[in-house]
Amino acid sequence: MLTLPEKKLQNYLLGGIGYSAIHWKKVPHAIERGLNWYRPLAGQGHYHLPFFLVMDLGLLLEYGFETPFASEQEYQQWPEAQRAPRLRYENELLGRLLQEPNVQSILEFLQLHKDRQQRIQRLLELLMRSIAPHYPREVLVNPAHLRNFRPQAIQLSDIAEHQVQFEAFIEREDYFMSTLTQFLDNVSKHVRWSEILREEDIFEIEHWDVLNTEDLRIGCRQILEIERMLGEIDARQIAIADEGADVETAFVDETHYPTGGLSELTNRGSFENLVLSELVYIEDGPEVDLFEVRFVENELLYYLRDSGQLRRKRRSIHLIIDLDTTFQLKSSGYDYQFSILAQGFLLRIARDLFKVFEHDAVQFHFHYVTGEQDTEAIEREIEIMRLLLADEVQHGWVTLDISKELDLASLKESKRKVYAVTFSAARGQWWQKRFHETLHEHPAILGIPIQIKHKKDKETKANTPTFQLPIEGLPFQDIVELKNKVIAELAGLRSS
Template sequence: MADVDEEAEEYALGRERLVSSALAALYWSGAAADWHATARDALGWLAEAWGAGDEHLPLTLVHDLGLLLREGHAFRLASGRDLGAWPAAEQAARLAYEERVLGRWLLDPSVDAAHVALSGVPPARRDAFLVHAIRLALTEPTLGARLRLTGNAAHVRSLGEAVITETPTRFEDWAALDDAWLTLAADAHAAAVDALPAGPLFGPEDLWELNHFGELHSESQRLALRQLHGVAARIGPLHASVAGRLRRSAREIPVEAEEADRFPAGGFDALSHQGRFENLVRSEVAYVGEGGEGVDAFDIRYVVGELLYYTRDESPLLDAHRHVTVVVDDLAGLRQKHPELPVQALVLVAGLYLALHADLARAFSAQAASTTLRWRLTQPADVGIAAEEEVLLRTSLGTELRHHRVRLGTLDADAPWPAAPRLAQPLGSRPEIPRLGLPGGLGFALRHAAAFDHQPDVIGCRRVLGGGGAPEPAPGCGVVLLQ
């Protein structure tokens, strides 16, 4: 989170100054828009943002970002229309703003993703969505600006019509504005631009929040899920080269013939003219013996490459499905906020679980990987904590739960451990899983276990978080113990 610059100059806009300051801020807009029409929307967004406590947000950025999010690639830069009308002394600053800020936002995939998310919001809620997106993008960075103009939302609502009345349609129609206000607005605008960070405007946690805008009904739920997805984003995805290597070398687990009563339902993509005989479509054996003595129809289809095989993960006799059960222990202890950690340890654990599930899906495909998360209840306080965590994860993993790729539940302290799935035959000695520090080492340790375990659908039972030495893994246990 950005810190407030205590040494920055803050200029409070009183009621009598609001109209002049708002007109000067709109004067520096970089959007080729009908400002008389767009000023009404921008002032509405500004009033909502200021009323929510972000009274330092600058109108120029609120106006331009709101229009860009609403219009997407239809957004046009002011230089394409008004360059010839700009005073020569202002051209360099205006072009720099377009290049450094608006042009970058136009090419930013995260801004495009936010625009797409807006299209799924009901029209009555789109202004609220835009205000929320603007606050996510601009609130923290602009807190560090060396000059901030602050105001009152009530003044914006009461004086908005006066601003709109004096706002022109085109740049050539601007009436003469007070030079002092233009200079102050230019300085505040430059300070806000300088405070904007490099990189994507919206982070992964921002985009998740925007895509689920209608599902978040309380501020506490929003902040909790924001922390959770922020941790998962900082852990980061499994590298594409590692995922590809795992996919190519993944071992398949034989299934008994009498148990192979489930046939693929993946359409033509589930079939191939190349493959191993273990994956041969069963109906192909009907061609054996046809054609009399010697070469039969099966031989001919084999030579010309017309035999059909199931693709690797679609064979009814080979199961390449990976299922990992994660057990979280000592919930009350993990709720403690340690000074050296950015968030509660329980949030780190949940974020790691999200990253682990995403990595399994990325490496083995969403259809070939699933996970179970169990909260182990060892004391009465754990029951309420587990219920709260389950509500959050059900919101985050709604799609995965509906497709039965994720299961959530609790585990009593005296209950037996979840049964291990079928095991692939080991290829050699089991490598040791490194136990590293938090938070990045935690993710590496689990990934190392999932990726390089010689029993590839099993991660041994280990304590990978917390003090004390790590015990030896229980033989054949497909469980990760997070404590």
């Protein structure tokens, strides 16, 4: 491993440009732009990367599918021994990136924004998570030397000379080619292309103007990361409880009726979904009954399963984060602060319950209960959740509020089936007791408490189920199972 002396910096940076996969001479100010991307990355610890790699990735992000690749015009000029490795670099790294759906999505987004340099810099940082560890750490650049580096006018002959001088200095004639080949071998073995840009990365780039501080970006990224890792539930495996007829009727949404149309009809189905106009074919008398004939001939019309549900139910789901000082802590057993873990957990529950109750009129209400705590930091976190749920908030499906205390009685509704999930630490048993009481009230609140449990907490006996997160830690797969159990339990609750 060699730390490069400052006097050889120009030879190293410019000598490698001869291996660039992009026809950079056709790009205005390509070297200067590349240096603007390279300096911050070197300052973040990526000082082992060659300049041409960073420049190529930055130009690829800027020009997308219109990137001018070097092979299109210079292939015949390359030495024969370099042709295969350089084409491999172009195809296996840059071309492979262009094939990834998430990369394609972000490239399309960038093309719509003229002011995109900060976004490109951030995207380079995100790409380096997967790419940078695989480049050989043989030559290291001192980031301080880059601050004042300003290359003079570049000519093709100068680049070739810089390459010769650098490789003579380190006494390796094939340095750039051999390290590039080793890098591509490592990438082909270890990089998982489907994870090179994740959902939280795309969200951050698309909302860059709003996520204007590092705290907001980190919080938003972590909540989305938790939601993604918790994964979607299989709604087909969730049994939704039916109430008694006298109770169920109160929750019916009379404002909804199928709009019909040929696309919503079929000649196969159950009699519950029969189109009512088919009943006119029922006839009295000994003659042939047209209804029976249409039944035998499979000519009766039925609503499709979704459209056959002539009446859907109203449901209100309250997701309550009962904050205390525990939520500002991070236990060694978890990768996230408890407030972030709670919000990511409840966000995933909301997304899953949208699927479980997809045919019903569902509203979600997020409540932040602060007690006597300062609300400034909490309000910033609510802004993150409001951004993550922007579409749902705009449609009126989701609300978010903050209060010192929450009265359960204020959540009751006679025309909606009301559920509540609480995430708490100090008051887990209190919520369990309250939900046990509201289960027997009219109208009822069907509640499930989730408690961050300390070892000293005593167990309580109650009919209301309690789900616990040990403060000392829990494997993430167990948290996934906990989330699925909460949803299954909630969907199966009935009024007492």
